[in-house]
Amino acid sequence: MYKAIKDNKIIAVSDTDAEFPCLNKDNIVEDATHTATDYIEYKGEYVLQKDYPVEERNEQIRAERQARYVIESDPLRLDYDEALARGQDNAEELKEQWLASKDKIREELPYLEK
Known part of the structure; x- marks a missing residue:
């Protein structure tokens, strides 16, 4: 190196x-x-x-997570909200997809421990 x-x-x-x-x-x-x-x-x-200061790195991770939530998770949340409001049968499935996308982002971008 x-x-x-x-x-x-x-x-x-x-x-x-x-x-x-x-x-x-x-x-x-x-x-x-x-x-x-x-x-x-x-x-x-x-x-x-x-x-690298842990607090600053965690702030960077938080910002990266937020950006990915907007692109990946938020559209799924909107689909879930609409399905729930309309009483559609697939609301629970959409909820699981939305929460799974958030879990995936958290897993890929874990916060550092101090």
Whole structure:
């Protein structure tokens, strides 16, 4: 794993050093103890995920969840609400689909523990 360094900050990470040719950097450092996925972008530089503030990461996760709810879960909720209001037979099935979509998002984007 390689890190591109500029002004003593990690500005990019990659599994190969070939991915930095056009990057304005001071140097490239090999890191044999971590992988690119161990890092996360935070305030314009890359830091190890373990050093990323949990509260801020959880806020980011909350925002990602909310965006996915709007796209994936909310339409199912509207279908359920309408079926329920109209007394349709498939209301319970739509409710299960809606709740399953919310559970899936929560499972894929779990909050970090402090």
